[in-house]
Amino acid sequence: MRISLYLTIFLTLFIAACTPSGETGLEGVVLFAEKPLAGAAIEVYLRAEKDRSTQPFTSVSSDEQGRYRLDLPPGRYYLIGKKQEETPDGRRRMLFGECPANPLEVARGLSRAPSFSLREMGRDGELSGPDDTGVGGRLTVAGAPLPRGFVYVYTENAAGLTGPSYGAAAQSGEDGNFTLNLPPGRYHLVARQRADGSRIGEVTGGDLNGVYPGNPVEVKSGIILPLGDLPLTPVDGERHAARRATGPFAATDTLLRGRIVDADRRPMAGISVFAYLDSRMVGKPKYRSAPSAADGTFVLYLGDGGTYYLGARAALGGPLEPGERVGTYDGDPRHAVAVARGQERDLGAIVVREVW
Amino acid sequence: MIPLALIFILLWPGMAAALSIEQPTVWRGELRFGETVRVAPGAALTVEPGTTVHFSGGTLEVAGRLVAQEARFTGTDWQGIVLKGVDGDTRLTDCLIDGADTGVEAIGGAPRLERLHLRGNRIGAQLGKKSTAVLRDSRIEENSRAGLIVKDGAAPTLTGNLFTGNGLFGAYIVQAKPLTFRDNRFESQPTGLKIANLGSDPEIAGNRFEKNEVAILVDKAARPILTGNLFTGNGIALHLYRRADARVEGNRFGDNTLAVLAEYSSYPKIAGNDFTGNERALELAYQSSAWEREKGAESRARESRQGAFGQGMRPDGGERQWPPAATDGTINARDNWWGTAGTEELATAAGKDNPSFILDGRDTPTFRDGGKDYPLDRVLFSPWRDRAATGDLWP
Numbered sequence: 001m002r003i004s005l006y007l008t009i010f011l012t013l014f015i016a017a018c019t020p021s022g023e024t025g026l027e028g029v030v031l032f033a034e035k036p037l038a039g040a041a042i043e044v045y046l047r048a049e050k051d052r053s054t055q056p057f058t059s060v061s062s063d064e065q066g067r068y069r070l071d072l073p074p075g076r077y078y079l080i081g082k083k084q085e086e087t088p089d090g091r092r093r094m095l096f097g098e099c100p101a102n103p104l105e106v107a108r109g110l111s112r113a114p115s116f117s118l119r120e121m122g123r124d125g126e127l128s129g130p131d132d133t134g135v136g137g138r139l140t141v142a143g144a145p146l147p148r149g150f151v152y153v154y155t156e157n158a159a160g161l162t163g164p165s166y167g168a169a170a171q172s173g174e175d176g177n178f179t180l181n182l183p184p185g186r187y188h189l190v191a192r193q194r195a196d197g198s199r200i201g202e203v204t205g206g207d208l209n210g211v212y213p214g215n216p217v218e219v220k221s222g223i224i225l226p227l228g229d230l231p232l233t234p235v236d237g238e239r240h241a242a243r244r245a246t247g248p249f250a251a252t253d254t255l256l257r258g259r260i261v262d263a264d265r266r267p268m269a270g271i272s273v274f275a276y277l278d279s280r281m282v283g284k285p286k287y288r289s290a291p292s293a294a295d296g297t298f299v300l301y302l303g304d305g306g307t308y309y310l311g312a313r314a315a316l317g318g319p320l321e322p323g324e325r326v327g328t329y330d331g332d333p334r335h336a337v338a339v340a341r342g343q344e345r346d347l348g349a350i351v352v353r354e355v356w
Numbered sequence: 357m358i359p360l361a362l363i364f365i366l367l368w369p370g371m372a373a374a375l376s377i378e379q380p381t382v383w384r385g386e387l388r389f390g391e392t393v394r395v396a397p398g399a400a401l402t403v404e405p406g407t408t409v410h411f412s413g414g415t416l417e418v419a420g421r422l423v424a425q426e427a428r429f430t431g432t433d434w435q436g437i438v439l440k441g442v443d444g445d446t447r448l449t450d451c452l453i454d455g456a457d458t459g460v461e462a463i464g465g466a467p468r469l470e471r472l473h474l475r476g477n478r479i480g481a482q483l484g485k486k487s488t489a490v491l492r493d494s495r496i497e498e499n500s501r502a503g504l505i506v507k508d509g510a511a512p513t514l515t516g517n518l519f520t521g522n523g524l525f526g527a528y529i530v531q532a533k534p535l536t537f538r539d540n541r542f543e544s545q546p547t548g549l550k551i552a553n554l555g556s557d558p559e560i561a562g563n564r565f566e567k568n569e570v571a572i573l574v575d576k577a578a579r580p581i582l583t584g585n586l587f588t589g590n591g592i593a594l595h596l597y598r599r600a601d602a603r604v605e606g607n608r609f610g611d612n613t614l615a616v617l618a619e620y621s622s623y624p625k626i627a628g629n630d631f632t633g634n635e636r637a638l639e640l641a642y643q644s645s646a647w648e649r650e651k652g653a654e655s656r657a658r659e660s661r662q663g664a665f666g667q668g669m670r671p672d673g674g675e676r677q678w679p680p681a682a683t684d685g686t687i688n689a690r691d692n693w694w695g696t697a698g699t700e701e702l703a704t705a706a707g708k709d710n711p712s713f714i715l716d717g718r719d720t721p722t723f724r725d726g727g728k729d730y731p732l733d734r735v736l737f738s739p740w741r742d743r744a745a746t747g748d749l750w751p
Contacts, residue, residue, distance in 0.1 A: 206397045280663065281663055311664065313664055321530065322507070323479055326665065335665070
């Protein structure tokens with residue numbers, strides 16, 4: 001009898017030990033147009049790259065209440081949701097969305113992922129809507145119409161209404177007016193005009209920035225919602241710099257420091273260091289430093305310890321441009337550096353070379 | 357930050373702190389700065405003739421308006437003048453800019469840059485972010501890397517400039533299409549003008565290229581129109597490399613070592629040109645329709661998809677956007693004037709079959725790549741012209 005009890009306990013523990021993920025994982029709810037979405041595929045990736053041609057680590061479907069549960073071993077994961085469906089009027093559409101809290105950390109037990117919304121994809125990957133549905137308004141600065149400013153539409157505000165994850169964008173006309181066709185749903189709008197006229201990129205001192213005061217807006221089918229004026233104000237360079245210090249460059253107690261130099265060991269200013277979790281070092285980095293100082297020094301603050309793959313370049317993304325300086329941390333053949341939480345490491349010099 | 361007062365005239369030659377110019381300001385005399393000076397949106401900075409501005413670091417960053425005439429901007433370890441989205445009211449005229457990383461950079465906007473002297477910078481001038489700047493009648497020389505870079509969809513007007521003695525490139529156009537590129541002169545550089553990447557299809561007209569190692573290099577699926585240019589005394593006048601399907605029409609190639617070199621799946625149209633007195637008129641290398649069908653796209657993808665740090669691969673886009681045209685193993689070079697000697701050779705049986713001034717698959721039937729032989733393409737040169745067509749291009 002006692003042998004049988006021990007055997008039962010042993011087998012129970014053995015089976016539990018053999019379960020790949022144990023009781024760790026993620027659960028959450030996926031939405032579309034503010035309502036739970038049934039039958040959406042929730043895919044899990046181990047890396048952040050946008051090219052989803054690789055197979056997901058695992059995937060599940062959401063239930064009738066839009067809920068999903070993923071059994072996952074401890075680690076960091078990237079969640080996306082998607083669903084192809086037919087609309088009541090017989091049109092095929094693709095819904096897609098990334099969890100704004102990516103990557104999600106799974107440590108102990110079942111973690112709750114924030115709810116996230118899918119959006120309808122247009123042919124160019126942006127939000128699309130019929131001609132009679134969307135929003136319209138006018139960009140202004142100091143009460144006057146602002147021509148050629150950009151309006152951005154976000155479906156989530158968890159990431160702070162910044163960055164390239166906006167679902168749609170439009171440029172105001174000479175009279176400051178803009179119209180955006182959107183599918184029915186709830187949206188957050190911001191507007192920006194950069195001094196160099198570009199559509200994307202970090203705003204800096206002297207650029208114009210504005211958040212629509214009536215956010216979020218509710219778009220209903222068959223109506224172009226009149227928003228009125230969306231006022232923009234100049235970005236204060238000093239305040240912006242101060243805010244940056246609490247943003248991605250905020251000081252942490254886990255950091256890497258070093259110096260950017262060229263092949264002749266001359267210090268190079270204006271070079272950012274990028275930390276990737278993925279050895280391929282493509283796509284969006286996990287962390288990046290502020291541009292190196294005039295003496296080439298940089299500090300890269302990290303949110304956590306781990307193994308990071310480091311590259312350095314002047315531009316924040318995109319293909320290399322002629323004359324751009326680029327390099328990697330070469331203290332390790334894989335360009336990797338391991339750092340413990342709370343540790344400071346001096347990497348010495350990172351050498352950048354010109355690309356032509 | 358020190359906001360400057362209205363019409364504040366700086367005469368003090370001492371070292372200034374970081375400045376933000378937010379009111380109309382005039383510079384005169386000799387000024388020295390140790391870090392960046394910013395001209396805020398709505399503010400105007402006027403630099404009077406005879407002024408010398410020294411930077412020992414930082415940059416002159418203009419988001420408002422800059423008007424400078426007969427002034428010198430110089431220094432060591434400074435970044436240069438950056439014009440951010442400024443309009444045509446920003447004018448630099450008869451100024452010397454030297455010692456900077458990039459002498460003058462236009463990020464968007466439409467500044468007017470006239471009769472500048474850009475010397476001894478790493479890059480003389482850079483025009484990007486769809487800038488429609490005007491750069492004309494300027495002397496761009498002895499910059500250590502490039503005289504001019506035009507990129508990011510910029511559509512500037514570039515006329516009457518001299519590019520000479522720059523370290524790597526006289527001018528470099530990448531993913532951009534100048535509105536006008538005419539009457540410029542390129543002398544004594546490793547590469548006079550490079551035009552690269554899909555989307556770079558400018559018209560390069562009426563320019564002169566002299567004594568460059570390579571006068572024009574067209575690379576990576578750029579498709580310029582080259583017309584009415586004069587190439588003389590260069591090593592290679594025109595190098596077409598990696599799907600460089602240029603239109604080459606009405607140019608004068610004279611006294612170059614090699615007039616046109618086509619490599620790696622470049623299928624130009626070459627017509628109405630004069631080829632007189634070159635050591636060789638036309639040469640093909642690693643150029644094969646069979647290779648293109650078998651390995652072209654894969655080979656290019658390996659290069660173009662490489663991530664910035666040389667590790668992983670970025671998503672592919674270019675080949676899908678613009679698949680290669682069907683090729684039949686020939687290069688179209690009909691209707692050109694091959695010079696008196698060349699035409700006499702073509703009148704002979706041997707010359708008609710395989711003229712000595714063209715090196716192609718008739719001379720070297722195959723090349724080897726990856727352990728396999730591929731047939732080298734052939735040049736279609738018949739019919740040919742019986743007289744020069746570009747007489748007015750002679751110096």
